[in-house]
Amino acid sequence: KAGVTQTPRYLIKTRGQQVTLSCSPISGHRSVSWYQQTPGQGLQFLFEYFSETQRNKGNFPGRFSGRQFSNSRSEMNVSTLELGDSALYLCASSSRTGGTDTQYFGPGTRLTVL
Amino acid sequence: GEDVEQSLFLSVREGDSSVINCTYTDSSSTYLYWYKQEPGAGLQLLTYIFSNMDMKQDQRLTVLLNKKDKHLSLRIADTQTGDSAIYFCAESPLTSSNTGKLIFGQGTTLQVKP
Numbered sequence: 001k002a003g004v005t006q007t008p009r010y011l012i013k014t015r016g017q018q019v020t021l022s023c024s025p026i027s028g029h030r031s032v033s034w035y036q037q038t039p040g041q042g043l044q045f046l047f048e049y050f051s052e053t054q055r056n057k058g059n060f061p062g063r064f065s066g067r068q069f070s071n072s073r074s075e076m077n078v079s080t081l082e083l084g085d086s087a088l089y090l091c092a093s094s095s096r097t098g099g100t101d102t103q104y105f106g107p108g109t110r111l112t113v114l
Numbered sequence: 115g116e117d118v119e120q121s122l123f124l125s126v127r128e129g130d131s132s133v134i135n136c137t138y139t140d141s142s143s144t145y146l147y148w149y150k151q152e153p154g155a156g157l158q159l160l161t162y163i164f165s166n167m168d169m170k171q172d173q174r175l176t177v178l179l180n181k182k183d184k185h186l187s188l189r190i191a192d193t194q195t196g197d198s199a200i201y202f203c204a205e206s207p208l209t210s211s212n213t214g215k216l217i218f219g220q221g222t223t224l225q226v227k228p
Binding site for chain 1: 145147149155156157158159162202214215216217218219220221
């Protein structure tokens with residue numbers, strides 16, 4: 001099976017712009033979670049989608065949003081970018097079988113805000 | 115509360131065993147995970163353990179869980195230079211189970227010297 005894919009791999013934006021990141025989960029996986037990774041804060045949970053519904057949300061401002069499509073692909077959007085949004089954004093997919101939250105991660109999108 | 119602590123750095127000689135330690139606070143966590151991250155890459159799932167288990171072995175990897183002390187460890191036998199990476203432990207709190215939220219430690223950088 002193909003793994004989790006994320007596009008684009010690298011992005012450079014300027015403050016005030018908005019950005020959309022895409023994640024394609026492993027075939028058959030219906031859950032997609034998003035995380036932000038920074039040197040200072042580490043890995044922080046953004047949100048999770050299952051069957052096109054957001055089921056959980058981390059402690060991030062409303063500028064961070066996401067959605068999931070019927071084929072389980074997910075996008076996250078960050079509006080009005082700030083310098084502090086520079087980070088590696090990781091998505092993970094899970095099959096949600098057997099009660100485990102075992103998540104498989106993509107390679108990430110490296111966002112740089114200038 | 116939800117908190118996971120790891121030591122930040124471990125240096126070993128090639129061929130030695132490495133032991134990476136982790137403590138967590140949420141005793142309701144059902145599953146605990148170990149992930150590996152190489153430079154510029156996403157997170158690779160190494161192994162996980164269910165909270166009613168004490169030990170799990172998978173080839174060179176041994177996971178020990180002391181639920182009473184909320185302590186998790188990952189032992190890598192015969193450590194190789196290719197094992198050099200950052201290792202993250204993560205918990206899946208019961209309050210967030212099945213909703214995609216993992217709580218990660220800060221990561222332990224493993225340096226393997228030839």
